[in-house]
Amino acid sequence: MKKKKMVIIGAGPAGISMAVEAIEVGISTEDILVLEKEEVHSWAIRKFYPEQKVVAANYKGKEAICYGVMCLTDMSKTETISYLDKAIKDYRIDVQYRESVFGIKKTPEGFIISTSKMSYRSDLCVIAIGIFGKPKKPDYQIPRELKDKAHFDVTSQKIENQSILIVGGGDSASEYAQYLVQMGNQVSLSYRRKTFQRMNEVNKKSLLALSEEKKVQLYLESNIEKIVPHDQGIEVCFQEKEQKNIFCDHIVYALGGSTPRNFLQYVGVSYDGEEPHIGEGYETNVPGLFVIGDLSSGKKGGSIISAFNSSKQAMVKICKEYLS
Numbered sequence: 001m002k003k004k005k006m007v008i009i010g011a012g013p014a015g016i017s018m019a020v021e022a023i024e025v026g027i028s029t030e031d032i033l034v035l036e037k038e039e040v041h042s043w044a045i046r047k048f049y050p051e052q053k054v055v056a057a058n059y060k061g062k063e064a065i066c067y068g069v070m071c072l073t074d075m076s077k078t079e080t081i082s083y084l085d086k087a088i089k090d091y092r093i094d095v096q097y098r099e100s101v102f103g104i105k106k107t108p109e110g111f112i113i114s115t116s117k118m119s120y121r122s123d124l125c126v127i128a129i130g131i132f133g134k135p136k137k138p139d140y141q142i143p144r145e146l147k148d149k150a151h152f153d154v155t156s157q158k159i160e161n162q163s164i165l166i167v168g169g170g171d172s173a174s175e176y177a178q179y180l181v182q183m184g185n186q187v188s189l190s191y192r193r194k195t196f197q198r199m200n201e202v203n204k205k206s207l208l209a210l211s212e213e214k215k216v217q218l219y220l221e222s223n224i225e226k227i228v229p230h231d232q233g234i235e236v237c238f239q240e241k242e243q244k245n246i247f248c249d250h251i252v253y254a255l256g257g258s259t260p261r262n263f264l265q266y267v268g269v270s271y272d273g274e275e276p277h278i279g280e281g282y283e284t285n286v287p288g289l290f291v292i293g294d295l296s297s298g299k300k301g302g303s304i305i306s307a308f309n310s311s312k313q314a315m316v317k318i319c320k321e322y323l324s
């Protein structure tokens, strides 16, 4: 498992500026890793900003004062992306693209960060995933009557002692299966492929062990055609003619993506009402785990400069508490 001093999740303005601040105080570039789920950095800016937009430094009337290394004046969308691009190049920031983070676990030896590709160990972990995450939905319609029985995570609603079908074959599918078995559920899992290539070794082993113990029933090479309401809950119909329909109380989709709130709760960050619990220097209730950028901005919303400033403040706290 690769070991880093700091792993940053998300390569938007917050994640990139966090790496810059860390390098500026002397953490070596080799000791910092940024994980980005898309194939490019600053995905939200690229996706949501109109091409002709003027990127305002004082967005939503926020003060345009920068406390850290990175700063912005009013500029075009292209200039903004180029500025972030240049920071990655100039500081030789190691950004791993197409690497989605599914889980963060705090252990006595530091954080274990599980991604779609592998696991990393780090002393410090900074979450900078913004607020635009969305779970992927299946191609078929979910009937209105089944809306409260179809889930896209396992944290929004407690599911105990029920029969559940998980759909998916990545790390979150395995992690959901392990968790739902522990909660006394009868679990099955439908995956379109023959083997679990996207899962890390630990999750694959755990899932296959549960299958051998008959705690999880696997339906490999199965593709769901539709789900329909039934007196026994949900009837699941498959495209494969030889696969009989199955019945379950709930269906949990693990097709990738996650809402930021669920992501934070899943990794152990507590919530004060609607907002994640964030203390001095953007540290969460989990020591060494920081949440910066839009995700820490609350209802008033964030801006690029406030994302940059949150990195600076997090770095001040890290220097005080964690670096000699």
Ligand SMILES: Cc1cc2nc3c(=O)[nH]c(=O)nc-3n(C[C@H](O)[C@H](O)[C@H](O)COP(=O)(O)OP(=O)(O)OC[C@H]3O[C@@H](n4cnc5c(N)ncnc54)[C@H](O)[C@@H]3O)c2cc1C
Pocket: 009, 010, 011, 012, 013, 014, 015, 035, 036, 037, 038, 040, 041, 042, 043, 044, 045, 048, 049, 050, 054, 055, 056, 057, 058, 059, 099, 100, 101, 102, 128, 129, 130, 131, 132, 133, 292, 293, 294, 295, 302, 303, 304, 305, 307
């Ligand atoms: C339409 C629109 C216009 C705006 N205009 C302005 C403006 O003019 N000026 C201004 O200052 N601000 C503006 N903003 C706000 C600004 O874009 C945000 O405040 C800023 O992008 C927040 O940066 P961030 O790094 O926190 O999050 P984001 O920019 O959302 O970046 C998060 C990154 O994390 C990645 N990610 C998400 N989940 C994972 C995961 N599980 N694993 C790995 N990577 C992950 C995402 O792909 C993304 O690249 C605007 C916002 C919108 C929507």
